[in-house]
Amino acid sequence: VSDNCCIVLDRLVEGAPRPEDFRLERRPLPEPGAGEMLVRNLFASVDPGSRGRLSGRASYAPPLRPGQVMEAQTVGLVVQSDGGRFAEGDLVAGALGLREFAVTKGRGMRRIADWEQPISTAIGIYGTPGMTAYFGMLDVGQPEPGQTVLVSAAAGTVGSAAGQLAALRGARVVGIAGGAEKCRYLREALGFAGAIDYKAADDLADAIGETCPDGVDVYFDNVGGVILQTALGHMADGGRIVICGQISQYNREGTAPEGLVDPHPFIYRRLRMQGFVVFDYADRFEAARREMRGWIEAGRLQFREHVLDGLERAPEAYSGLFQGENFGRGLVRIGELA
Amino acid sequence: VSDNCCIVLDRLVEGAPRPEDFRLERRPLPEPGAGEMLVRNLFASVDPGSRGRLSGRASYAPPLRPGQVMEAQTVGLVVQSDGGRFAEGDLVAGALGLREFAVTKGRGMRRIADWEQPISTAIGIYGTPGMTAYFGMLDVGQPEPGQTVLVSAAAGTVGSAAGQLAALRGARVVGIAGGAEKCRYLREALGFAGAIDYKAADDLADAIGETCPDGVDVYFDNVGGVILQTALGHMADGGRIVICGQISQYNREGTAPEGLVDPHPFIYRRLRMQGFVVFDYADRFEAARREMRGWIEAGRLQFREHVLDGLERAPEAYSGLFQGENFGRGLVRIGELA
Numbered sequence A, B: 001v002s003d004n005c006c007i008v009l010d011r012l013v014e015g016a017p018r019p020e021d022f023r024l025e026r027r028p029l030p031e032p033g034a035g036e037m038l039v040r041n042l043f044a045s046v047d048p049g050s051r052g053r054l055s056g057r058a059s060y061a062p063p064l065r066p067g068q069v070m071e072a073q074t075v076g077l078v079v080q081s082d083g084g085r086f087a088e089g090d091l092v093a094g095a096l097g098l099r100e101f102a103v104t105k106g107r108g109m110r111r112i113a114d115w116e117q118p119i120s121t122a123i124g125i126y127g128t129p130g131m132t133a134y135f136g137m138l139d140v141g142q143p144e145p146g147q148t149v150l151v152s153a154a155a156g157t158v159g160s161a162a163g164q165l166a167a168l169r170g171a172r173v174v175g176i177a178g179g180a181e182k183c184r185y186l187r188e189a190l191g192f193a194g195a196i197d198y199k200a201a202d203d204l205a206d207a208i209g210e211t212c213p214d215g216v217d218v219y220f221d222n223v224g225g226v227i228l229q230t231a232l233g234h235m236a237d238g239g240r241i242v243i244c245g246q247i248s249q250y251n252r253e254g255t256a257p258e259g260l261v262d263p264h265p266f267i268y269r270r271l272r273m274q275g276f277v278v279f280d281y282a283d284r285f286e287a288a289r290r291e292m293r294g295w296i297e298a299g300r301l302q303f304r305e306h307v308l309d310g311l312e313r314a315p316e317a318y319s320g321l322f323q324g325e326n327f328g329r330g331l332v333r334i335g336e337l338a
Helices: A048-053 A119-123 A128-141 A157-168 A180-189 A204-211 A225-232 A247-252 A264-268 A278-297 A311-321 B048-053 B119-123 B128-141 B157-168 B180-189 B204-211 B225-232 B247-252 B264-268 B278-297 B311-321
Strands: A003-009 A022-028 A037-045 A074-081 A091-094 A101-104 A148-151 A172-177 A194-197 A216-221 A235-243 A272-275 A305-309 A329-333 B003-009 B022-028 B037-045 B074-081 B091-094 B101-104 B148-151 B172-177 B194-197 B216-221 B235-243 B272-275 B305-309 B329-333
Touching: A003 A311, A022 A311, A037 A119, A048 A247, A074 A101, A074 A119, A091 A119, A119 A329, A128 A157, A128 A216, A128 A235, A128 A278, A148 A157, A157 A172, A157 A216, A172 A180, A172 A204, A180 A194, A194 A204, A204 A225, A216 A225, A225 A235, A225 A247, A235 B264, A264 B235, A264 B272, A272 B264, A305 A311, A311 A329, B003 B311, B022 B311, B037 B119, B048 B247, B074 B101, B074 B119, B091 B119, B119 B329, B128 B157, B128 B216, B128 B235, B128 B278, B148 B157, B157 B172, B157 B216, B172 B180, B172 B204, B180 B194, B194 B204, B204 B225, B216 B225, B225 B235, B225 B247, B305 B311, B311 B329
Parallel strands: A148 A172, A148 A216, A172 A194, A216 A235, A235 A272, A305 A329, B148 B172, B148 B216, B172 B194, B216 B235, B235 B272, B305 B329
Antiparallel strands: A003 A022, A037 A074, A037 A101, A037 A329, A074 A091, A272 B272, B003 B022, B037 B074, B037 B101, B037 B329, B074 B091
């Protein structure tokens, strides 16, 4: 190998990302210095949350500039280590971006456990999306046995895990997803008590009212916008709204946000709305992974991956996220382990 | 005494309440039946929170109809008891409405303690407003030593108590109030670190930014609307927004609410917005009153009352609430104890 394929931002993104917003670039293979490692990436993720960095405007993370490598979670193999944090042959998870090879000091990275199989789960159910579902649902949402939990983008990586975790706590879970196939998956494969196809529903409010007749105790929101506002009209007394993602709003930067929340019902319905940053829980990730492993191995927590083969397909996978095309954790396979 | 003066709703209220929305009516003196008491009221409160019942529309409490006695918190003397919950001569606090005499079974009422002096404090700092400040600030807002707490309607009954309770917890407290006199009171009498006169401020956002340079850890909101939206732009990471009241919105029923909240910053700023109903904490009221008594007797928790003499002045006092005219707990004196 003498060069390094990378997916870079070709131009600032406006509205929904398109494959043409990115380009493939061959760069020289980097060389690790003292205390650094060379990692060969095997899998990379595509994440809706990275949208905020693509418009060139400052947000809570610095914006990505055209010509810079697109950010992504990655699983890779340490192929060279010059006194780095990990040893040659270690499998490591991190956020090295959409590229074949990266040089890193290993900050924020972790060695993945043998039982994280397939290894792509290290950036899926055992990675940021799984942790987001775990802490967002269990710590922020706090569903109790018998309560009604409503999840939007419920067939997505975070949503499907969050819903199943609520069910494992004894809650009655209803999912909102787009399309009959995803709704069937929620009901039949994951055992959700109800699934609402928001694309097919004549009236989303009626559909929520029918599937959640006692009101919603926890609304786990991945989408924002109109679905959030509609769900808020169905909260039970003491309900919690977990603001996990706002994917319906990510392409609307610079326009007035939709889905603004009326605070008045918060008083008489005793509601709580809370956002969170999953990395605040980092010191509990290892324990959460071990608990989830037990459920996964017992068949009580399921997940899907949506893998496209080849780094060059990442732009297509990324823009597909915003079309609701992905069904499962969005991944590209960059290379084989052997 | 042979008749019973009452203040009744004359017509459904639209927009800001006016004195003419009410009328004084003389009714026959009621007689207690078995298990009931006749109570002579001495003080009654005027409360912004009762506005929601005056428009004829169903809300979380049934609407008041024209001809019905206006609701109010009351302190009164039991003058006759036919096996009722309290004995003749007991001083009792409850919600018997704007009338001289009422017959009641005593449900939801309490005998007031000797140390609740003056007795009007039983429906003020030791009553619903004091409890609202205590549980709203300490249980919902949870200020920590050194944190910045911002309170709107800070010279009001709830706001001034909430701010002082936060200061007793070691927080740095900034109040928003209307007018120089109220702001001087916050700074000089109550020792707030800052006070913003929202009527005089050129730019409320700038004023909050200057008085809260490290951001707002707890925003205790009594008003909603534009002030809430502006305060939200200054929240610190991990900030809590306590939705206690929305007085700026109570006269806008039937129109689009102002002050809608954008959920997106809740994610990256890790915000929590929560409303509450004070009666949910009823089993802790007695302990809270005792703790507040200690602070009051030590001069560390101050309060003001705005007393008008005579039941007939209640309509004037009530409409004044919505003009920001009251400065202290709004009360009317209905009768003397002796």
